[in-house]
Amino acid sequence: MRDEQAQIYLLSKPFSTLDYPFGEEVKVFRVKNKMFATIALGQTAKSAKATDEAKAFYWMNLKCDPHEALILRDIFPSVIAGYHMNKAQWNSVILDGSIPQGEIERMIDNSFDLVVSKLTKKVQETIKIYL
Structure with missing residues (x-):
């Protein structure tokens, strides 16, 4: 999934806004003024753990159940602890094409x-x- 598809x-989502x-x-997506996602180019990530290759893609931060967040990080190399977010409750999803679109949509729905x-x-x- 590309960043444009993710944004669409x-x-x-009902009552979803962008600011x-x-x-x-950094694109911030909100529902009733509460943030549920962000999208930014990975080059803004100064994390030492982020590879130069990963920084070439867009990253999407999504809220996640803490237990599920850990599981998703184990399953998908492109899912890491939320960059600039509460690491227990947010994941960063690197939109590099390695995660099926349906799975990304499921993560967005959960967030x-x-x-x-x-x-x-x-x-x-x-x-x-x-809904």
Whole structure:
């Protein structure tokens, strides 16, 4: 999945918005003003663990259940602890084409659902109408 495809899928979520609070190079996706994803070119990652090859791709940060986050990191080399995020609850997904599109969409869905689950019941019900 390329970054453009990911952006289209992220914005297809109900009440999803895009803004740039960290500058033009970091796209932040929100639902009801709560962040559920970011996309940035990997060159912005100064992590010593990131290879030069990985820095050539876009990275997408997604919220994740802590247990599942560890499992995904074990399964996919292109899933690492969330860059500039809470490492227990966020993963960075390197969009290098190595992860099937359906799996990335599932990760996006889970991130969205986790964030929505923390909203008020009234807001959750409003969002669920569109799912």
